Amino acid sequence: MGNGLRLGPILRHVTETSATIWVETEAAGTVTVTAGDRSVSSDTFQVHGHHYALCDLTGLASGRAVPYRVAVDGVPVWPPAGSSHPPSLVRTLDPAAPQRLLFGSCRTPTDHGPAAVARYGADVLRAYALRLAEARRAASGVAAEEPTALLLIGDQVYADEIQQPMRDYVADRRSRHGGDLPHPPDDEVVFFDEYAELYRQSWSDPDVRWLLSTVPTLMLFDDHDIRDDWNTSGRWRQEIAENPWWRHRITSGLGAYWIYQHAGNLSPDERAADPVWQALCSGGGGAALDEFAWQAHLAPGAYRWSHAHTFGRSRVLMVDTRCGRDVADDRARSMLGPVGEPWLDESLTGDVDHLIVASTLPFLLPKGVHYLEAWNEAVCAGAWGEWFRGPGERLRQALDLEHWAAFQRSFASVIAAVAEVATGRRGRPPASVLFLGGDVHFSYLARARLRGYATDTVIAQLVCSPLCNWLPPALRRMTWLSARAVTGLSCRLLAASAGVRAPAVTWRLDGGPWYDNALATLVLDGRSATVRWEHSPVPRTLARAVTQPERRPPVAELAAYRLTPR
Numbered sequence: 001m002g003n004g005l006r007l008g009p010i011l012r013h014v015t016e017t018s019a020t021i022w023v024e025t026e027a028a029g030t031v032t033v034t035a036g037d038r039s040v041s042s043d044t045f046q047v048h049g050h051h052y053a054l055c056d057l058t059g060l061a062s063g064r065a066v067p068y069r070v071a072v073d074g075v076p077v078w079p080p081a082g083s084s085h086p087p088s089l090v091r092t093l094d095p096a097a098p099q100r101l102l103f104g105s106c107r108t109p110t111d112h113g114p115a116a117v118a119r120y121g122a123d124v125l126r127a128y129a130l131r132l133a134e135a136r137r138a139a140s141g142v143a144a145e146e147p148t149a150l151l152l153i154g155d156q157v158y159a160d161e162i163q164q165p166m167r168d169y170v171a172d173r174r175s176r177h178g179g180d181l182p183h184p185p186d187d188e189v190v191f192f193d194e195y196a197e198l199y200r201q202s203w204s205d206p207d208v209r210w211l212l213s214t215v216p217t218l219m220l221f222d223d224h225d226i227r228d229d230w231n232t233s234g235r236w237r238q239e240i241a242e243n244p245w246w247r248h249r250i251t252s253g254l255g256a257y258w259i260y261q262h263a264g265n266l267s268p269d270e271r272a273a274d275p276v277w278q279a280l281c282s283g284g285g286g287a288a289l290d291e292f293a294w295q296a297h298l299a300p301g302a303y304r305w306s307h308a309h310t311f312g313r314s315r316v317l318m319v320d321t322r323c324g325r326d327v328a329d330d331r332a333r334s335m336l337g338p339v340g341e342p343w344l345d346e347s348l349t350g351d352v353d354h355l356i357v358a359s360t361l362p363f364l365l366p367k368g369v370h371y372l373e374a375w376n377e378a379v380c381a382g383a384w385g386e387w388f389r390g391p392g393e394r395l396r397q398a399l400d401l402e403h404w405a406a407f408q409r410s411f412a413s414v415i416a417a418v419a420e421v422a423t424g425r426r427g428r429p430p431a432s433v434l435f436l437g438g439d440v441h442f443s444y445l446a447r448a449r450l451r452g453y454a455t456d457t458v459i460a461q462l463v464c465s466p467l468c469n470w471l472p473p474a475l476r477r478m479t480w481l482s483a484r485a486v487t488g489l490s491c492r493l494l495a496a497s498a499g500v501r502a503p504a505v506t507w508r509l510d511g512g513p514w515y516d517n518a519l520a521t522l523v524l525d526g527r528s529a530t531v532r533w534e535h536s537p538v539p540r541t542l543a544r545a546v547t548q549p550e551r552r553p554p555v556a557e558l559a560a561y562r563l564t565p566r
Helices: 114-120 124-139 164-176 192-203 206-214 234-241 246-265 268-273 275-281 285-298 337-347 367-380 386-399 408-422 473-482 485-497 538-547
Strands: 005-014 019-025 030-035 038-043 045-047 050-057 065-072 075-078 089-091 099-104 149-153 217-220 307-311 314-319 354-359 432-437 443-450 458-463 505-514 518-525 528-535 556-562
Touching: 005 050, 005 065, 005 075, 005 089, 005 192, 005 206, 005 217, 005 246, 019 030, 019 065, 019 246, 030 050, 038 050, 045 275, 045 285, 050 192, 050 246, 099 124, 124 206, 124 518, 124 528, 149 314, 149 354, 149 432, 164 192, 192 206, 192 246, 217 246, 217 314, 234 386, 246 275, 246 285, 268 275, 275 285, 314 337, 337 408, 367 386, 367 408, 367 473, 367 485, 408 432, 408 443, 443 556, 458 505, 505 556
Parallel strands: 099 149, 149 217, 314 354, 354 432, 432 458
Antiparallel strands: 005 019, 019 050, 030 038, 030 065, 045 050, 065 075, 065 089, 099 518, 307 314, 443 458, 443 505, 518 528, 528 556
């Protein structure tokens, strides 16, 4: 029996002259990627019976798009025989061209039928893939407005809210491996094999798989990649650790994240220096990955998950706000932990056209939510006395009060650094400092202004969420209320009663909230920045799913804004 692809190829880290392609194969073997006159081969490495390879093409021409092919043990496996999609392209960065960065978060896989569209909304990532494929066919190559990169900023998989095909897999696997552990949750993934299948089901849709093969993709995890409300607080960590299956869950989840998402975020040099990569290449396999993952869970400073990238004259910081948290002491919480905090501070500098901070959690929430979370953090730390700390913790977990606003020390530290960037104390001020976020299942634009500073640097929060998992109507009404001015004022007074000071920045929603599934495009052209949200309107998508399932779902503009002055 021949060896083939189980998942991938996925185009990951790309520079002006190099590109990394990630694959999972069905068995051990040698993977060869060929793009034009460049070719590279890599042997697979093994983790818990699964086989992976990362192939680094180097010496590529800047700003060029070249079709590529993949072979395993000399047998062609990509593009698939009879594929209706255009060729997958390796497209290197062109620093002189406008940079078009797609971003979004929160996607659950569906079958795209009428029931799925009614429950989760249209899968806008798939809709975008179909439109891009159509544009490339029309152009017989590169489309007119090709994306530079796709930033997937959280909840690429839902390990705790699995769909029926995944439930069937979990039930079947555990019926055959009944002795693994007593009573793991029936509706959640726990073991590495289950995570591997979860990623396969999430990324195997033919259109999404093609998109990931041809658009450079960078990724960050959020809570559902591991478990809802992951690392909310020290109490949360204590309570979840009481489950006999938790060690398997966290080691499998973090290990799978490193394999499926994080390894491809790294440049070839960064990956070569990474101790996890070194252990896997030395044959450490699943045991080495499990030990790394367990230590990363135990000690927030054990590993840095954040990563930085350059696009033209702009810098993108992909910031981990989940695993690196330090939540052991309610009176000294840190969103970024002992490694992430100094890394972000050192990375927040000027001398770029645009400084982009991509965080799975929005940095600037609607003010009502911001002040509610700040109040709750203070109460949990004892601002209203010891008696209120317990109820405060229960409220924190019940309402998911664990965004940046619930880490006031970290929030203030980032604002102070941004103020120094915007006022020229860390190099030439950029035209904009833009925070990208997801997680909240609605999209919006918030414009911010530093208190007490005069600066030409635009500061804004751009949120795009979800890609495919929209909010039920009742929750939409709650979030709409949180964005009202009266709610913000009421919660600000509540926070003040717990000793929370007004932040050194003020902001307001300039667009949204929008509740449809959406994908955003940030365009950086010199010192100009614009943003556009697109969606697949559900009434039209639902009608086509019923009457014309062979036609691609529509993609339409939801909103568009110029962020910087002309």
